[in-house]
Amino acid sequence: METERGVERGSYIWGRSVNNTRIERLWYDVTHGFGFKWKSFFLDLEVNHGLNPSIDVHIWLLHHLFLHCINDDAQEWAESWNSHDLQIRGERTRSPRDIFLFSMIQDGPRGLEQFIEPPSEPLEDPSTYGIDWDVIDNPTLMRHHLMENPEEWADRNPFAPAVQDLSDVPCEPPSCPFSPEQILYLDANLAAAVNITSRSMEVRKLVWREAFRICNEFYQ
Incomplete structure (x- = not known):
């Protein structure tokens, strides 16, 4: 960002995630829209139905069974969110889609900024860049923020001018442990035993249990 935009413009946010309360506000909506449903589902699988998140094969099976379902939920939620009305002071x-489309007409297409000299924008205090003060003043949103980001508040120097470490969330996909023939067998037997197209979380629980049983057979 500094290469494209220039230095000392606040283009790169370095600090607590409270400096990006807009995305924190969106995460709140995502969590309540569909994220919490899946979190509760996975916790239930772990507590009651054999899921061990430290075993790569179990994570692979989750991906195989439910990743496309999560993506469908995310896409459906995004379509709904892009069409919902925003209260703009x-x-x-206006809806996000309405704002985007009319802004394209009024201000021109996005994505060409690298070919255009960026405008000079005065920025008195880069440390406050990205803060949405309406979110800061909303106790419900801030409660969610503090709950989801405890590492920023507990056992840390509250007077530190910047983050003391960077978040690292490795997301290496697990390797498939089975042969193509075994995967075909798994999918065929699942389809015969349960309704794999159902969006009911109770039915999806049955999908996991049956898939878990079939995969167990592969190792016997």
Whole structure:
């Protein structure tokens, strides 16, 4: 960002995630829209139905069974969110899609900034860049933020001018442990035993249990 935009413009946010409360606000909506449903589902599988998240093969099976379902939920939620009305201070209510499309007409297409000299924008205090003060003043949203980001508040120097370490969330996909023939066998037997197209979380629980049983057979 500094290469494209120039230095000392606040283009790169370095600090607590409270400096990006807009995305924190969106995460709140995502969690309540569909994320919490899947979190509860996976916790139930772990507590009651044999899931061990430290075993790569179990993670592979989760991906194989449910990753496309999560992606479908995310896409459906995004379509709904892009069409919902936003309360904009001093303006009429508009949807994100409406704002995007009319802005393209009014301001021109996005993505060409690297070919255009960036405008000079005065920035008095880069440390406050990205903070949405409406979110800061909302106790419900801030409670969610503090709950989801405990590492920023517990056992740390509250007077530190910047983050003391960077978040590292490795997301290496697990390797498939089975042959193509075994996967075909797994999918065929699952389809015969349970409704694999159901969106009911109770039925999906049955999908996991049956898949777990079949995979166990492969090792016997």
